[in-house]
Amino acid sequence: MAVKSKSIFVCSACGAELLKWQGQCPQCGEWNTLQEQRSYQTASAQKVRAQASLAPRSEVVILGEVEAQECPRWSTGIQELDRVLGGGVVPGGVVLLGGDPGIGKSTLLLQSLAALTVKQGNTLQALYVTGEESAQQVALRANRLGLKDLPIPLLAETRLETILNVIESRYPNIVVVDSIQTMFTETLTSAPGSVAQVRECAAALTRMAKIKGISVILVGHVTKDGTLAGPRVLEHIVDTVLYFEGDTHSSFRLVRAIKNRFGAANELGVFSMGERGLKEVSNPSALFLNRHAQPVPGSAVMATLEGSRTLLVEIQALTDDSQSTGARRLSVGLESSRLALLLAVLNRHVGLSTGQSDVFVNAVGGVKITEPAADLALVLAVYSSLMNRPLPTQLVVFGEVGLSGEVRPVQRGQERIREAAKLGFTQAIIPQLNLPPKFKGASAKGGMIDGMELIGVSRVEEACDWVKHQT
Numbered sequence: 001m002a003v004k005s006k007s008i009f010v011c012s013a014c015g016a017e018l019l020k021w022q023g024q025c026p027q028c029g030e031w032n033t034l035q036e037q038r039s040y041q042t043a044s045a046q047k048v049r050a051q052a053s054l055a056p057r058s059e060v061v062i063l064g065e066v067e068a069q070e071c072p073r074w075s076t077g078i079q080e081l082d083r084v085l086g087g088g089v090v091p092g093g094v095v096l097l098g099g100d101p102g103i104g105k106s107t108l109l110l111q112s113l114a115a116l117t118v119k120q121g122n123t124l125q126a127l128y129v130t131g132e133e134s135a136q137q138v139a140l141r142a143n144r145l146g147l148k149d150l151p152i153p154l155l156a157e158t159r160l161e162t163i164l165n166v167i168e169s170r171y172p173n174i175v176v177v178d179s180i181q182t183m184f185t186e187t188l189t190s191a192p193g194s195v196a197q198v199r200e201c202a203a204a205l206t207r208m209a210k211i212k213g214i215s216v217i218l219v220g221h222v223t224k225d226g227t228l229a230g231p232r233v234l235e236h237i238v239d240t241v242l243y244f245e246g247d248t249h250s251s252f253r254l255v256r257a258i259k260n261r262f263g264a265a266n267e268l269g270v271f272s273m274g275e276r277g278l279k280e281v282s283n284p285s286a287l288f289l290n291r292h293a294q295p296v297p298g299s300a301v302m303a304t305l306e307g308s309r310t311l312l313v314e315i316q317a318l319t320d321d322s323q324s325t326g327a328r329r330l331s332v333g334l335e336s337s338r339l340a341l342l343l344a345v346l347n348r349h350v351g352l353s354t355g356q357s358d359v360f361v362n363a364v365g366g367v368k369i370t371e372p373a374a375d376l377a378l379v380l381a382v383y384s385s386l387m388n389r390p391l392p393t394q395l396v397v398f399g400e401v402g403l404s405g406e407v408r409p410v411q412r413g414q415e416r417i418r419e420a421a422k423l424g425f426t427q428a429i430i431p432q433l434n435l436p437p438k439f440k441g442a443s444a445k446g447g448m449i450d451g452m453e454l455i456g457v458s459r460v461e462e463a464c465d466w467v468k469h470q471t
Ligand code: TYD
Pocket: 099, 100, 101, 102, 103, 104, 105, 106, 107, 108, 141, 144, 145, 273, 274, 275, 276, 277, 278
């Protein structure tokens, strides 16, 4: 019986499958990422097969009788990277390091293997598989990083079967695959970088990692144009997903854990890119702070939580009379839907309309803030710009704002206050319910604590009023 080949359309960004072509992927919203795939077996069947074979077969056991052991970890040699991984790489664990091309993924991993080789000596064997650059190019980078004469085994190869053979014979502890989009397996006919190839290669490497207890780090490029399958296609296969963020115009780079089966997600590692590679920034709380000599309108400092860390970030707002019929709203590093909502709150509850103004907001230093605790700082920055009234330079603000203008408490308020106090801030506008127990009570408005004046507010009007009455 002849098997009829079927065409399906697979999104190269998220791996969604559709029977018909569309301009926009209905699952992830990316444009022009759907590609035709002709196969006897649908990609989802391949996915199920790949996942099914990832877990080693074994007997049924009773959960209560399983001896839970802390998994051992190998340090990557770089503390900030260990921190996002939850203490280091786990034997048999697979990590995906995603990020834009040129952000520093290869640099970070080469530095990490070098540090690891120096630190662990002969106890840990590494293997760096490069499919993107030749061995000479990697050596040039190593020279630039000042990492000469290091015994790091290097394999310039893109064929999966060869790589698996080399791993089989050398049996390294840690394997870096740079990048997964350049790898291909002969069992599939599609081109390297296609969804099917990327998935199959990652699944095969993951199977190998689980069976042999080898740590694998896969590099994945984030591509916007959909010509290569993005790392999101792999997020469900791997144990840990790290994303490299940062503005290529600034030297700061953040590595964030999006998913981690072996540690806390949302942990953050901070680096700065210099002439000789990435340097760790172990105390980044003041990194995104831009201290002004004179108070300026439109600037508010907020304390935000990133994993176990508190960062102080300056939020800037600029409002200007609109020159066109539709007022413009632009936000960098903050969610634009949140901005629209907060402008509506400002209009309805404070009586300040921005309908005729262009509003631009920015989180300084290329950080992305998704926490609602930024709301109050954003509102006050816009208020300050609209009223042309600067906030005190030693003021820090945090709090979530609701649709009815109420200011809601945020988690770990004490930590945020403590970090701000450490950096010399002396005043804080915070949600009333975040006031320390000492000030508790419905009428509590705040007070002094360890040299910090706390101003508790329960509504946005109160916060704006406080700013209005500053001289
Ligand atoms: P790279 O690690 O090649 O990025 P990726 O692997 O994510 O594509 O980083 C490349 C960029 O980093 C490149 O633009 C040059 C810059 N860079 C430095 O600024 N300093 C350095 O020491 C190195 C090695 C690279």
